Amino acid sequence: MSVHSTLAEKHDWDGHVNARGVSIIKTFEGYSSKVYHCPAGIPTIGYGSIWDLDGKRVTMSQPKITKAQAETLLLREIHHVERAIRTLIRIPLNQNQFSALVSWTFNLGSGRLQSSTLRTKINRGDHDGAALEFPKWRRAGGKILQGLVKRRAVEKTLYEEACA
Secondary structure, three states: OOHHHHHHOOOOOOOOOOHHHHHHHHHHHOOEEEEEEOOOOOEEEEOOEOEOOOOOEOOOOOOOOOHHHHHHHHHHHHHHHHHHHHHHOOOOOOHHHHHHHHHHHHHHOHHHHHHOHHHHHHHOOOHHHHHHHHHHOOEEOOEEOHHHHHHHHHHHHHHHOOOO
């Protein structure tokens, strides 16, 4: 069973990313069976993983992986990101807010979340101000990337959207 279908079956808020959040990650990270340098110059594989199946940093000599292995890496990293968010965010979030934050943190890392104004505004309950922080995180390797501009817009929209 894929990460997407497993998470898509969750209908009630349970402290985990929803299917829309997973879809954002998969769409913007894309799948690669081979190692590549992400725009920030970091060796990456699968759906944006910098860690291999053994828990070691990906290197350029990493062997190819299957889509199933990429989904295993994705699920592992999502669980790590979810735990980090539950530790760093002190107020309740709705399913969409949490899922948008999972996508953002998956892309940028929990260290960036920890030191960000986004986190500060969320923890103060300033959700309107927090939503305005998403578009500011659009650079990689010192350059504004259109893919990140689009990703942040989608994450911001999900963050602002009320849950049904």
